[in-house]
Amino acid sequence: MAVNRPTWPTLPVPRDPATDAVLGSGLVEELSYxxxxxxxxxLPDAFDANLRAMRAALAEARVDGFVYYAKKANKAAVWIERCAARGAGVDVASVGELREALGHGVRGENIVVTGPAKGMELLRLAVRHGALIAVDALDELDALITTVPTATARPGRLLLRCLPPSQPHSRFGMNDAELSTAMDRCVRAGDAVRMEGFSFHLSGYAIQPRSDLAGRLVDLCLQARALGLEAGRISIGGGLAVSYTDADSWHTFLGEQNSGHYHAAKSFDAGDFYPYHSPAAGSDALRALLAAHPEGHDRNLAELLKEAGVALLMEPGRALLDRAGATVFRIQGVKDRDGYQLLTVDGTSLSLSEQWFNSEYLPDPHLLSRSVDAPVGTWPASIGAATCLESDMLTWRKIPFPRRPRTGDLLVYPNTAGYQMDSNESPFHDLTLPPKVVIDHTERARPRWRLDRHFT
Known part of the structure; x- marks a missing residue:
């Protein structure tokens, strides 16, 4: 039954002209069929725009920097193709990812290899193609020094990854004593390696802790140079937030939502939600980072980098994919519950990955109704998957749709390119993995499309 009281929390997303053009073109219905x-x-044009904005932030601060796309955020080949065409880099963590980056045209020297305990095949391939390697541990450094150069006859380019003091229980990076040992080994290794600087990755999206650790790494570069090492670059990893909604909508949602707004009275800890609003996001988060004063320094990070002659590397994933895609499901079943509907769609939550982190993807999906006579009002509905698992829910929350959802209608989840589409995809029940369609708006009244060229 329709519920006409505005009692259901919502999380609207700002209108995006490129997405609206696709939804208004009739193309979504055709592709679903x-x-x-x-x-x-x-939507690769959004990727290009985000990349330009980050480069503009570096240029405004007159900081030498380089952007690597974190490939793990989305497997599509189109992002790698754009990196190759625009002279950006790619962050990889496996042999498969490295081969894909090379195969789609990215130069080896524009690739950074991250991740823990890298295997010998990955190290050899990285050194052979001149990729930069973020060394996570002393035994990995030893492998790079002793085995890889012998096999490839060229020095291994490396950064030493720092264990963040604020996250001492992280399984990634080296503590102060290990970093000191690592620098000494790099000195003794001579031409076997080229130690180019330091790197870190912090959980969360806070600006000041990143600034503090980046300032510390600038100081480490100066110490390493005193030992005769090159040490002219630091990498801050990812962690540039994406803002999916406005501040009022986000804070109102957090204040209103409770277990009564979810199917089966499901409850979530608000702290487990992604911060769907951020006052400084994307390139603005980078600007805020460059303007922040690292602890113990009287100048901002941009000034420290320039004075020390240190380049700033970064590995954003989600932030480069902001507004760069959406996910479409068709409703194939509708059940009426007590005061709401339970919809079943033609896919699984494995293609909307937030559920698999004990969380919920909160931006409201669009309902594309096939029926012009569908009753209007407020029609709350939760959304389940086409599997036999009770827990396989795309959206536990009862979304207040403006029309009554019906079998055959389409649901479009907005802004899913960053980590949602394929981080956990699986052909469970032998269901086909959702294909990725690249949309081109260039000088055409109606968008055209092609399938992505991801290697399979």
Whole structure:
């Protein structure tokens, strides 16, 4: 039954002209029919715009820097193709990812290899192609020094990864004593390696802790140079937030939501939600970082970098994919519950990955109704998957739709390119993985499309 009181929390997303053009073109319905199941559509122009904005932030601060796309955020080939065409880098953590980056045209020297305990095949391939390697541990450094150069006849380019003092229980990076040992080994290794600086990755999105640790790494570069090492670059990893909604909507949602707003009275700890609003996001987060004063320094980070002649590297994933795609499901079943509906769609929550982190993807999906006579009002509905698992819910929350959802309608989840589409995808029940469709708006009244060229 329709519920006409505004009692259901919502999380609207700002209008995006590129997404609106796709939804208004009729293309989504055609593609759903053609594929016979869920699919993702990708908007590479948004990726280009985000990359330009980050480069502009570096230029405004007159800081030498380089942007690597964190490939783990989305497997589509189109992002790697854009990196190759725009002279950006790619952050990889496996042999497969490295081969894909090379295969789609990214130069080896524009690739950074991260991740823990890298295997010998990955190290050899990285050194052979001149990629930069973020060394996570002393035994990995030893492998790079002793085995890889012998096999490849060229020095290994490396950064030493720092264990963040604020996150001492992280399994990544080296503490102060290990870093000191690592620098000494790099000195003794001579031409076997080229030690180019330091790196870190922090959980969360706070600006000041990143500034503090970046300032510390600038100081470490100066110490390393005193030992005769090159040490002219630091990498801050990722952690540039994406703002999916406005501040009022986000804070109102957090204040209103409770277990009564979810199917089966499901409850979530608000602290487990991604921060769907951030006052400084994307390139603005980078500007805020460069303007912040690291602890113990009387100048901002940009000034420290320039004075020390240190370049700033970064590895954003989600922030480069902001507004760069959406995910489409078709409703194939509707059940009426007490005061709300339970919808079943033609896919699984494995293609909307937030559920698999004990959380919920909160931005409201769009309902594309096939029926012009669908009753209007407020129609709350939760959204389940086409599997036999009780817990396989795309959206536990009862979304207040403006029309009554019906079988055959489409649901479009907005802004899913960053980590949602394929981080946990699986052909469970032998369901086909949702294809990725690249949308081109260039000088055409109606968008055109092609399938992504991801290697499979």
């Amino acid at each position: 053609a594929f016979g199941g869920p699919f993702h559509f990708l």
